[in-house]
Amino acid sequence: MNGEKIEALSSANEYLYNLKGGIKSIVEAIQEGREQEGINLVSAVAEGIDWVSNVINLTKDIQKNEIEIQDINEQIEAIIEALENEDYILVGDLFNYEILPILDRVHDEIQICIAN
Numbered sequence: 001m002n003g004e005k006i007e008a009l010s011s012a013n014e015y016l017y018n019l020k021g022g023i024k025s026i027v028e029a030i031q032e033g034r035e036q037e038g039i040n041l042v043s044a045v046a047e048g049i050d051w052v053s054n055v056i057n058l059t060k061d062i063q064k065n066e067i068e069i070q071d072i073n074e075q076i077e078a079i080i081e082a083l084e085n086e087d088y089i090l091v092g093d094l095f096n097y098e099i100l101p102i103l104d105r106v107h108d109e110i111q112i113c114i115a116n
Helices: 002-031 035-058 071-084 088-115
Strands: none
Touching (some): 071 088
């Protein structure tokens, strides 16, 4: 069972590179005035964040230090509100300055887990 959990964390580790790349694509598109292109990526990124959150929650018992990802939910709610208000600059900023740092921290913690 632990082997499967370590494998799941390894998959999350690899996936996070793509997920963070997707977020950077959203931010870049919004900053360059291609809001619709960026917004079209949001649902895929949201699904990716949900998948990573599930992996983290299902592997808590093998994590060296418990990986906290709950704080990402507040930011997701803020992104949803910004989308409803069509405040795409705020959407980009939330992804860039709130979500990415959380995912960077989570990624670092996952790498520590799978390295040992």
